[in-house]
Amino acid sequence: MLGIAAVLPDLDLLWRRTAGLPEVCIAVLDGPVDLTHPCLTGASLQCVDFLATGGCWTIPRSSHGTHVSSIIFGQPASGFQGISPGCSGIIIPIYKESVEGELLSCTQADLAKALAIAVEMGASVINVSGGELSANGELELCLREAIAAAAKEALIVAAAGNDGCACLHVPAAAPDVLAIGALSKSGQPLTRSNWGENYRQNGLLVPGDDIGVADPGGGYSSRTSTSSATAVASGIAALLCCLQLQHQGSIKTSLIREALLSSAKPCTGSEELQRCLAGKLDIEGAYRRLFSTNGGQRMAIEENRKEVITPLQETHDAPSAGVVQAGITASECSCGGQARQEPTRVFAIGTLGYDFGSEARRNSFMQAINVTSPPTAAELLVHFTSQPHAAAAIVWTLNLDTIPIYAIAPHGPFGADVYMRLREILTEQGKEGLWVSLAGITAGKARLMSGQEVTAVFPDLRGLYSWSTDALLSAFKKPDNPAVRDQVHNFLERIYSELRNPGVRPQDRARNFAATNAYQVHRIFQDAIRDKLELDEIGVERSPYCHPESDCWDVKLAFFDPVRRLERARKVYRFTVDVSDTVPTTIGSVRSWSIY
Numbered sequence: 001m002l003g004i005a006a007v008l009p010d011l012d013l014l015w016r017r018t019a020g021l022p023e024v025c026i027a028v029l030d031g032p033v034d035l036t037h038p039c040l041t042g043a044s045l046q047c048v049d050f051l052a053t054g055g056c057w058t059i060p061r062s063s064h065g066t067h068v069s070s071i072i073f074g075q076p077a078s079g080f081q082g083i084s085p086g087c088s089g090i091i092i093p094i095y096k097e098s099v100e101g102e103l104l105s106c107t108q109a110d111l112a113k114a115l116a117i118a119v120e121m122g123a124s125v126i127n128v129s130g131g132e133l134s135a136n137g138e139l140e141l142c143l144r145e146a147i148a149a150a151a152k153e154a155l156i157v158a159a160a161g162n163d164g165c166a167c168l169h170v171p172a173a174a175p176d177v178l179a180i181g182a183l184s185k186s187g188q189p190l191t192r193s194n195w196g197e198n199y200r201q202n203g204l205l206v207p208g209d210d211i212g213v214a215d216p217g218g219g220y221s222s223r224t225s226t227s228s229a230t231a232v233a234s235g236i237a238a239l240l241c242c243l244q245l246q247h248q249g250s251i252k253t254s255l256i257r258e259a260l261l262s263s264a265k266p267c268t269g270s271e272e273l274q275r276c277l278a279g280k281l282d283i284e285g286a287y288r289r290l291f292s293t294n295g296g297q298r299m300a301i302e303e304n305r306k307e308v309i310t311p312l313q314e315t316h317d318a319p320s321a322g323v324v325q326a327g328i329t330a331s332e333c334s335c336g337g338q339a340r341q342e343p344t345r346v347f348a349i350g351t352l353g354y355d356f357g358s359e360a361r362r363n364s365f366m367q368a369i370n371v372t373s374p375p376t377a378a379e380l381l382v383h384f385t386s387q388p389h390a391a392a393a394i395v396w397t398l399n400l401d402t403i404p405i406y407a408i409a410p411h412g413p414f415g416a417d418v419y420m421r422l423r424e425i426l427t428e429q430g431k432e433g434l435w436v437s438l439a440g441i442t443a444g445k446a447r448l449m450s451g452q453e454v455t456a457v458f459p460d461l462r463g464l465y466s467w468s469t470d471a472l473l474s475a476f477k478k479p480d481n482p483a484v485r486d487q488v489h490n491f492l493e494r495i496y497s498e499l500r501n502p503g504v505r506p507q508d509r510a511r512n513f514a515a516t517n518a519y520q521v522h523r524i525f526q527d528a529i530r531d532k533l534e535l536d537e538i539g540v541e542r543s544p545y546c547h548p549e550s551d552c553w554d555v556k557l558a559f560f561d562p563v564r565r566l567e568r569a570r571k572v573y574r575f576t577v578d579v580s581d582t583v584p585t586t587i588g589s590v591r592s593w594s595i596y
Contacts, residue, residue, distance in 0.1 A: 010283035020086025027118035031065035034216035044088040061101030070214035071231035083235020112146035127234040129227035131169030151176035155253035182208030189275035203277030348503030407446030439463020463583040510553035510577035513584035533559035
């Protein structure tokens with residue numbers, strides 16, 4: 001087993017300046033992690049109990065997540081120092097464990113949700129030491145869009161895979177991801193490390209042979225894999241983020257990605273060239289590309305002085321947190337150290353949930369309601385009837401599946417009306433499955449009982465709807481053709497499930513609003529069914545026509561003839577949604593044309 005410094009002799013170039021800053025977050029999307037391991041004691045880590053994997057509160061039977069986390073966050077005081085021990089971390093266990101301790105695969109949709117959570121929690125680097133074999137590197141739409149959105153805020157680092165062939169893994173094959181292959185101790189591409197044409201554009205070879213790792217339960221061992229190499233790369237990228245923040249005041253992960261790829265050392269030898277990605281990691285080369293010109297004379301002076309900064313010598317006090325409402329704290333800056341310039345609009349679709357925020361708050365409700373276990377929704381609603389003010393003492397949440405993504409924070413002169421509406425929705429949700437739309441602006445963070453922090457949203461009552469799919473379809477005055485109802489039902493379920501998203505990007509807000517505007521969608525499907533067409537694609541693109549100072553997007557529904565797919569033209573319907581307000585609105589009428 002080799003220490004990190006022995007594998008990466010150039011690492012000292014970065015460690016002389018920083019061993020990490022708490023303002024820089026690294027999200028680890030992997031298996032459960034043993035957070036009690038001595039090498040992680042003292043690390044600034046949060047854990048999200050993602051998909052109820054239980055990966056935050058128990059010592060796992062599997063070891064992969066602990067291996068990866070220790071390479072990144074291992075603390076110097078333990079005698080096992082990781083790459084960036086001073087950075088803060090977000091542990092998101094995306095894999096459940098089997099009874100035998102094997103990690104179970106997650107879906108691309110699950111990975112997409114985890115990426116969105118990592119970005120919401122302020123990650124600058126996202127480590128994915130896993131993947132799925134893919135014949136052509138194509139991703140499902142939900143993951144493709146999640147990567148595109150996350151890559152604007154963070155550097156996604158993913159393993160190229162250990163199949164030892166010219167074969168692709170997703171998400172590593174995605175062009176916005178930094179794909180990582182593994183180098184042996186001799187500096188050659190590891191035999192097990194995958195390669196391929198996609199990786200020649202976005203891939204980097206990083207030492208991954210005999211890397212020291214921590215094992216669950218307190219022990220240590222070594223591993224050889226692209227997973228280990230990916231963790232090494234994520235730690236180095238995080239240190240470069242820290243240097244950007246120190247000397248330039250902000251983090252631009254796109255520049256770090258470009259510097260790592262463009263500075264990569266070329267491979268030699270015919271066999272090595274075949275297995276080479278864009279090249280081999282060159283820490284010094286990436287450092288100089290980032291700071292030799294942009295860092296100015298100050299960086300050159302530091303280099304000449306050879307000033308040494310002891311790892312973790314500097315301390316950085318977190319900004320004071322002010323209470324916004326019901327346990328919700330204002331956030332002056334994200335974990336990446338970049339101040340929020342203005343609130344973000346949200347229009348999301350999910351289900352309504354609630355959280356007590358703390359054990360003390362949960363226990364107070366148990367005493368007030370006189371129950372011996374956490375009160376159910378029905379018990380809370382009865383309590384709110386006599387004590388309506390108590391509705392402000394819980395954290396109301398909007399959930400995607402079972403994962404809270406937003407805390408709903410009623411405020412202002414109509415806050416009481418919002419609480420009343422939330423109680424109505426919770427009552428209705430108990431009788432039948434409901435979808436809920438949330439329109440509003442972001443307003444700091446809320447901490448849940450699990451320790452997870454979610455973005456708080458000041459809701460706009462105009463956009464707080466609830467409905468069931470069947471009830472929405474039954475609202476039409478004319479009797480429906482069963483085929484039309486089925487197609488509209490499938491469209492709505494596709495928006496709610498397959499294309500689910502946090503509703504922050506304008507195109508996502510437009511798509512989500514389309515799912516609440518069943519009247520226009522119903523007319524489109526009436527026309528399509530009459531022509532014996534079926535839905536193929538749901539797309540969103542910026543509209544060429546818009547009012548001044550508005551933000552307009554065209555939702556496009558493309559249909560095809562399932563019988564004469566090649567002989568008959570596809571038909572496209574388009575309607576425009578303006579998302580410049582917190583509650584979107586449609587503009588104009590539906591247009592249609594054929595594509596030959």
